[in-house]
Amino acid sequence: MLTYCSRNHVGGGEAAIAREVEQILAVSRRKNKENGITGALLWNAGSFAQMLEGPRTALESTFESIQCDPRHGDVMILHAGPLAQRSFPEWSMGFVDTKDTIRAPAAQAALEAVLAGEPGAGGQIVAMLKQLVIEEGEWATM
């Protein structure tokens, strides 16, 4: 299991960013499915948090391609290690939209806290990602 967060280096206005994220999601869903990777993506204006689960070698090569992607920066690994059971067994990727007025501010705050290196903020992100899956199971079928 691997959880990391990063800053969004996608330029342009909100529409451009939304397009970019859609594209990232589409590619991630396809690639991760092929590689047996599941997980969740939290995206909020300036930052991403992503939790990935799957075979270690597949995770590491996915992470390597993320690291080579100029759209990310300041990548920070929150957690990397073995996992007894997947938290996200059913679906390949989900995200919190900035238009989501309930979750977006909380996600924003958690991401900022993590990037500022506040202790405990990583756990908050993971919990938030898990909650997201429970609430938005429909992403699985998309």
Next chain:
Amino acid sequence: MQPDLDVNAPDSGLAPGGSAVQLTGNIPQLALLAALQSSGKAIILFDADLRIIHFTNEVYNLLGTALEADLPASSVMALLQKTQLDSASLAAAHQALANMMQGRGPTSCQLSRSGSNTPFQITARDLGNSIYAAFFEPSSAGPAAAPLEEADHITGLAMRRQFERQLQDRLRECHPAGVAVMLMDLDRFKQVNDTYGHQIGDVLLHRVGERLRKATRQGDLVARFGGDEFAVLLSPACSREEATAITERMIDLIHRTYLIDGHALNVGVSVGLAFAPEHGTDLATLLRNADLAMYESKRQGHSRACCFESTLLNNALTRSTNERDLRRALPRRQFELYYQPQVTVDGALCGFEALIRWRHPERGLIPPAEFLPVAEEIGLMDQIGAWVLQTACKEATKWPADLLLAVNAAPSQLEKSGFADCVRNALKISGLPGSRLEIEITEGAILNQSPVVMSTLQELHELGVKIAIDDFGTGYASLSQLSQFPFDKIKLDRSLAGFDGNNLKKRAIVRAVTSLGHSLGMTVLGEGVETAEQMERLKTDGCSTLQGYYLGRPSPASQIEGIRAQWATPGEPDIDTEGNGNHNE
């Protein structure tokens, strides 16, 4: 000759020859692997990092190897290295794989096994979805594949020879927009290799190579010169701005965390840039200048890029003159020792610290900060250190027996095992009792708790020699470290001790250190004392001894007698006229 099969190798049939990636367990995939296996062909499936996903048993037979059971963790190259392929074949195979991944050049080549003259062929194919395959077949009688430029085993990048040949061609063409070269060294790669082993180090080098490729453009040549040294030849007509942008992208990408075998690893890269014709029109000059620029990047603090400037060359020339002169300094007796008094807070002389100076025939007296780093770099530190110890010990035998001699030891001296012997020798030659010698070490020397340093300090203690920790409060040492080794003295750095005014925070730190020091049985000395007010304050805050210009500047040995006359020594001032250390109380 048919090689022995590894007894651990699984049978053919449904059980695949080996799988590194945990397959998701659906039937079609297993069936595909079984079909692959039953084809009787030697095939390796792998991912973009050359990690093996699956291979067939025929690979064992064709390549001739005793493969270990731990194979699944390794890469295609690691597997091929365990076979009986000769080194030229290994390089050629790697190049074919690399060509295929980059979608250029020949993707198949002839291979030969040592001790066998039936050649066979490797063909690399991209199967899509980031899965690649290498097919091995006995060679057809057709014409041999075109000879390949030899590639670096670990990264698949070009090697120095190919790089230099292309650079040479480029320089000959005299492209009007010029030629740009970058040389780079990884920062902290050695630590990765030392900590995690060469196998992980090699995967890291491969990843670095990949990232360099991604940061550069089609037509740029990326090469590995060996070790952690890489080079890039930018394609013609590359402007300064483009070169700068590429450099920034490289530094950014290389700097990002790597995840390898469950370890999160970080390295940096220091880059040197040089452009032809401004910085040289021939290969050797251009590469030397790029190299000088790279060293400048390292000097400025790593993970950055510098472009060559003529001052770098001048500095390098000055440095080499310095080096030459420094090598001659010891045989020509140009080093001198100066001695600075150390005094108790009650105003009694208690010892001298020996400080080295270099009397340069043209430049005059040079302080240690200007030449010791160079001496360290060119490996003269041990010789100079031994000279200082012997000279100072001999001098100290002329002093009363209650005066201590303090001598500095550089981290590099302590890190080698011979330092305690060097001290023992100096004591023996001079006849100075070990209890009158104090070795000052820096915080950096004990930072890593290296076993060699720790055992050296222990040996010194057994000789009765005292250990002082120098410049305390500037570096890495924490209060907790003080309890881990029985230091005899803490020398509070001048920044904590020799300040003016009433800085309450600093004073609180000083009081904490003196109180801890005293309760651990250590003397605390305040350094850099320049005024009576500072002296009084340090006395109030618990220091027991002091050193600084206010109490006496470093002076040549000839002036020691005069200095001693100005101070009362603790107890009765009593001069040992015999000039030996066996002074009776």
